[in-house]
Amino acid sequence: MINPRINRDQSNFGTAVQSIPLKASWFQQLDLAAIAQQYSTPLYITNRTHILSNLQAFKDILGENKYIYFPVKVNPCLTTFKILAQQGCGADCASSREVQLARLAGIPTSQLSYYSPAPDLNLAVTLLQDSGSVIIDSISKLALLEEKLGNVPFSGKLFLRVNPPLYKSYGAEADYQKYTSHGSLTSQFGIPTEEVLSFLNSTKLPFSGLHVHVGTQMDNVEVFQECVDVLHELCDVIHAFTNHIISDLNLGGGLGLANQEEDHFPSISDLGDALKSRFRPEFTYKMEPGNALFGNATVLLTRVVTRKSTRGKGWAIVDVGSDQLLKVTLAGFAQDIYRADGTLLPKSGTDSIAGPLCFAGDVLLPETDLTEVKEGDLLLLSNAGAYCRSIGNHFNGYSEPGTLMVDESHEIGLVYAHEDPYWEPIIQSFQPQYIPHSLEESDPLPQTFSEQQVENIRSVYLNKQCGNDIYSFHDFTRVANGHYEMKVEVDSAVAFISLPTVTRIVSDAAVAVTIDSLGLKEKNISVWGNRCTISLNGILRSKRRHLLNLYLTPMISSPSSKNHELIAYWQLGEGVGHGNFLVVF
16 A cells, blocks of 8 residues: 655645745756655646746737636646636636536636537536536537527527638647647547538527637647638638627647757747737637646656666666656657756667556657666656646556645745545445455354444444543634634543544534635534545644644535535644545535
8 A cells, every 4th residue: 555656744735845945947946856855756846937927928919817728638736727717717628527626726617618529518508507618519419408508598608619621730740649630630529610600500509609729739830820810711701691699719729849959839929929910809819728838837856766777778767657658658749858967868879768667668768878877866857737647547556746836936835745545546436345355265154243242342432432522723713715724722531633533623623614714604504524535644642732724625516416515625733634525515
């Protein structure tokens, strides 16, 4: 059960910890040795300032952040969403789970855009009736959606995804493009432009937007210019021959990123220079930047675990591979790898760098020179902010790395803890009742215990004393909206605070802060918990005061009932205890 990646001291979970100075700017200036010593490897490192800088560049194109929709699939991390929500951005979602994550981060439904090639029509109806945007590209699903909506008006916006016959696509060929050419002529996405009029004339539902997404890792701006021109021409035809009034044009995402120093990709400002002169005043333009917005704002720190040679070929085995970097090992996205001193590893030579997984394809850099690399050295992979965590997996039992956030004010905090293997679905979703515990013939027959036998082996504390544990809250403070801090003192029959008592304490506190967050002065509604996680990584002594912090997500509607819910994250005793509750009311 022990994960060798995890520093078992989780006291830094979710908190701002000691400052590790940034020497100048971004990853080549980080003190990687100090970071690895404190947080272990592998570790994602995200620069908040860099995210905001990229965001500003897209804002310069579109005018306002509310027209920027971050694709959840790029990096499904609440930390990311919260930063973007605070800046007024929206989210591009492809499932009910992605919608829920965006809402929990504080992104309102009016700033959500939903598209899936296999759409959940119940979700689509819910979003349209609550001011969200829904993108459709199937004639059969359009008919079903019209049936579900009936004649009831909706406050949201309906978009049609189109697939135009573009003359320009990628400027240079690459192996990964078979995975990223979403706008190819025979793609499963979108309605061919020549079928748009018949599509729109087949429905009474009002469409107010067009959507296009040409692909990922586009290496030129001409393809985006052509998309804008095609959408404009299409709008003119739609307005002339249908009753639909198109006001919104969503250009999707896809601007590429230089993953290697020798790569040449247009910048965000280059894209803006190419598009803004083409924009027409009667339309509102939106975009869904993912890789270009977040990709180069995150790096992945790893350590060389093994150095070996096989018939003259040198190998460096590092502690992360295809469990986080499938886009590199299988999809063919080449990636720059740096030594801790900022030196770029060469892309030629007889040596290779591989991940820790048990298959031959787990190779991060197939050709390099490892003369200066030894066991224990730190290496850093650039541009790890997009399509790494989101397509991560648990192959060979490896767990997800944590995320350290830095910014130009030198503040550093572990905003995403290393995954605890105990909470992995492979353990939590197991249903043991359907598998015999043992098949040995020598197993003892079933035995029923007498009450006295049970009394002899059960816990006296849990049976008779735990319920008498008394706790009290002191200095109960609302630090900010959604953040509460207090001290907890426990009088117990034992010298430590037991897990059941911790459950009582944090449950009670979660109820209290939920009531306050709703603006109520007393508890006059029902509040309960449906899910909880509790981790204790040390002993919390009774008869002394311990700091308790609670952080609430925004309230959202329960997807399965008429109730509302939020998640209350908590930390007790400077992070010795931590977890969360799904609070329902």
